[in-house]
Amino acid sequence: MDKTVREQELSTPTHPPVGAESGLKREEGHSPWTIVLRRLLRNKLAVAGMIIIGIVVFVAIFAPVLAKQDPDRNGIFKTYLRETKQSPSLEHPMGTDDLGRDILSLIIYGSRISIRIGFFSVGFAIIIGVVLGALSGYIGGTVENIIMRFMDIMLAFPSILLALVIVAVIGPGLLNAMIAVGIVSIPTYARITRASVMSESTREYVQASKALGANTLRILGQHILPNALSPIIVASSLGIATAILDAAGLGFLGLGAQPPDPEWGLMLSRNKTHMFTSPWMVIFPGVSIMFLVLGFNLLGDGLRDALDPRLARRAGR
Amino acid sequence: MIQYILRRLILAVPVLIGVTFIAFGMLLATGDPTSALAGEHATPALRAAIREELGLDDPLPVQYGRFLWRLLQGDLGRSIMTRSPVTAELKLFFPATVELALAAMIVAVLVGVPLGVWAGYRHNSFMDLGTTVGALVGVSMPIFWLGLMLLWIFGLKLNWFPTTGRIGPDVNLQTITNLYIVDSIITGNIQALISALHHIALPALALATIPTAFIARITRSAMVDVMHTDYVRTARAKGLVERLVVAKHALKNAMLPVITVIGLQTGSLLAGAILTETIFAWPGMGRWIVNAIVSRNFPVVQTGVLIFALVFIAVNLIVDVSYGWFDPRVRYD
Numbered sequence: 001m002d003k004t005v006r007e008q009e010l011s012t013p014t015h016p017p018v019g020a021e022s023g024l025k026r027e028e029g030h031s032p033w034t035i036v037l038r039r040l041l042r043n044k045l046a047v048a049g050m051i052i053i054g055i056v057v058f059v060a061i062f063a064p065v066l067a068k069q070d071p072d073r074n075g076i077f078k079t080y081l082r083e084t085k086q087s088p089s090l091e092h093p094m095g096t097d098d099l100g101r102d103i104l105s106l107i108i109y110g111s112r113i114s115i116r117i118g119f120f121s122v123g124f125a126i127i128i129g130v131v132l133g134a135l136s137g138y139i140g141g142t143v144e145n146i147i148m149r150f151m152d153i154m155l156a157f158p159s160i161l162l163a164l165v166i167v168a169v170i171g172p173g174l175l176n177a178m179i180a181v182g183i184v185s186i187p188t189y190a191r192i193t194r195a196s197v198m199s200e201s202t203r204e205y206v207q208a209s210k211a212l213g214a215n216t217l218r219i220l221g222q223h224i225l226p227n228a229l230s231p232i233i234v235a236s237s238l239g240i241a242t243a244i245l246d247a248a249g250l251g252f253l254g255l256g257a258q259p260p261d262p263e264w265g266l267m268l269s270r271n272k273t274h275m276f277t278s279p280w281m282v283i284f285p286g287v288s289i290m291f292l293v294l295g296f297n298l299l300g301d302g303l304r305d306a307l308d309p310r311l312a313r314r315a316g317r
Numbered sequence: 318m319i320q321y322i323l324r325r326l327i328l329a330v331p332v333l334i335g336v337t338f339i340a341f342g343m344l345l346a347t348g349d350p351t352s353a354l355a356g357e358h359a360t361p362a363l364r365a366a367i368r369e370e371l372g373l374d375d376p377l378p379v380q381y382g383r384f385l386w387r388l389l390q391g392d393l394g395r396s397i398m399t400r401s402p403v404t405a406e407l408k409l410f411f412p413a414t415v416e417l418a419l420a421a422m423i424v425a426v427l428v429g430v431p432l433g434v435w436a437g438y439r440h441n442s443f444m445d446l447g448t449t450v451g452a453l454v455g456v457s458m459p460i461f462w463l464g465l466m467l468l469w470i471f472g473l474k475l476n477w478f479p480t481t482g483r484i485g486p487d488v489n490l491q492t493i494t495n496l497y498i499v500d501s502i503i504t505g506n507i508q509a510l511i512s513a514l515h516h517i518a519l520p521a522l523a524l525a526t527i528p529t530a531f532i533a534r535i536t537r538s539a540m541v542d543v544m545h546t547d548y549v550r551t552a553r554a555k556g557l558v559e560r561l562v563v564a565k566h567a568l569k570n571a572m573l574p575v576i577t578v579i580g581l582q583t584g585s586l587l588a589g590a591i592l593t594e595t596i597f598a599w600p601g602m603g604r605w606i607v608n609a610i611v612s613r614n615f616p617v618v619q620t621g622v623l624i625f626a627l628v629f630i631a632v633n634l635i636v637d638v639s640y641g642w643f644d645p646r647v648r649y650d
Binding site: 045149150152153156157158159160161164165167168169241245248249252253254255265268269272275276279282283285286289290293294297298301 | 331332335336338339343346449450453454456457458459460461462463465466468469473584585587588591592595606607610611613618621622625626629630
């Protein structure tokens with residue numbers, strides 16, 4: 001929902017490629033990416049973000065080892081009706097829900113869904129967005145007009161509303177919610193790519209490569225798109241944060257993940273009726289969403305500062 | 318200036334037409350509308366009658382033309398659930414969302430701008446770090462969760478605020494604009510005003526979180542920028558008191574990016590309203606649309622989509638035009 005602000009910062013056509021005009025010195029013998037990584041590691045907030053993401057990814061991978069209770073082959077968690085709504089204890093650090101299931105275990109398995117949502121939706125958006133952006137920037141003319149006006153129309157909607165409408169049309173469900181959230185963020189990547197393509201394709205090295213007989217695909221892939229890489233990386237880290245939030249929102253409204261998936265937004269929505277008697281049923285899923293989203297936001301901010309020192313200077317870091 | 322506004326309005330036309338395409342196409346993409354209207358087990362005769370009545374057998378361009386024509390006349394169809402005209406429901410729900418969004422925006426500006434100015438002025442202080450981290454946490458917070466927490470703590474545990482609705486059931490208010498706060502001020506109804514403010518407090522607070530965080534962040538970085546400019550140094554050098562340096566020289570120049578964010582955040586407010594209204598049972602557009610999507614009430618969804626997009630486009634236009642007022646260097650050509 002907040003992507004428009006960032007997009008403005010990101011999609012400026014003057015965005016410098018990594019290492020160019022940004023005071024990065026080649027003579028130190030390091031590649032621009034090494035320098036970016038170093039800058040990133042010096043930024044405490046970005047490191048905090050990486051640690052958060054690392055923890056969640058670790059938990060998602062080792063869920064069967066870490067969780068006390070595991071789902072069966074159909075993804076259904078066993079219910080323990082003698083242990084319903086127990087408050088947090090050593091045995092159940094996050095308490096149990098109204099069916100006696102260990103909330104920590106549900107949250108551990110839920111991390112798999114959230115990570116999947118983030119990477120799938122943003123990957124989907126990048127693939128389609130980059131293709132559309134490259135096409136419109138390179139071909140220009142009518143193709144460009146049609147594609148970019150369509151992107152404008154998509155940007156005329158608040159993102160979660162557009163996602164809601166898409167889900168309303170293609171039907172609720174986790175996969176559809178991921179697709180909807182992905183479609184909504186296509187314009188971000190299309191705009192970034194188009195801006196890079198337009199600013200690069202007039203450069204002399206591109207002309208030279210054309211004169212040498214390189215074909216369009218080669219010029220795009222080898223020369224132009226690498227220049228779009230850094231803004232796309234920044235946008236995708238922030239985009240994953242937004243995607244996870246929006247998909248959790250859809251889950252909360254009953255239009256995203258469906259039971260028995262332990263998706264965090266859906267958990268919040270089904271547990272909210274027990275909020276007054278057992279608040280832990282609602283507190284922990286929300287904290288989990290916030291934790292992971294914060295991680296990607298911190299990393300995204302750090303990446304932006306590391307990749308574009310002009311912005312970093314402006315932000316006073 | 319007027320030329321610029323006109324050109325922007327003309328540029329908005331294709332986008333608006335595109336939006337109507339999406340609203341129209343949505344209905345087609347969802348399959349047979351007669352099932353939604355008459356149920357899955359409707360007789361073929363009934364279905365045919367409905368198709369005849371709605372003109373569903375006409376060619377698509379004709380249907381789209383009719384849809385557009387009705388739209389221009391303000392006829393948005395009837396709600397499938399309540400059978401009442403969509404425009405009548407819209408008149409009730411739209412002001413509720415506007416009121417909530419405005420209240421949230423006022424909270425966000427009143428909290429976010431001073432916080433950002435302070436953090437930017439005391440750049441690299443503990444306060445600055447606190448604001449930066451706080452703003453990042455605010456942006457990362459699922460608004461539906463925050464709403465539930467506020468509801469639980471302030472609504473039910475402490476019992477300070479009512480948890481649902483826009484106004485107390487025992488309060489009589491003559492509605493004019495359907496913005497209850499405005500109405501109660503116009504009619505001089507103190508009791509209604511207190512009740513309306515009391516009801517809007519929690520949802521507005523929940524909805525304000527994300528915009529507050531964004532406004533604080535942008536104000537901060539704009540302030541950091543501006544405090545290092547030559548004219549601020551000049552202002553200080555000529556012996557101006559610090560308060561005036563900040564208020565007259567720094568703040569006004571730092572406002573341009575802030576205005577942009579305020580405008581752009583309107584989108585996130587509308588989006589946030591969809592979730593906030595669901596939690597606080599606030600009878601506005603967001604809850605109306607979500608309920609309509611769940612019950613496949615497409616005339617309502619169509620209207621909601623159109624209105625949201627229209628507001629969004631209008632706000633962006635206002636933001637662009639307001640630049641000139643804040644920064645006369647901006648030229649509209």
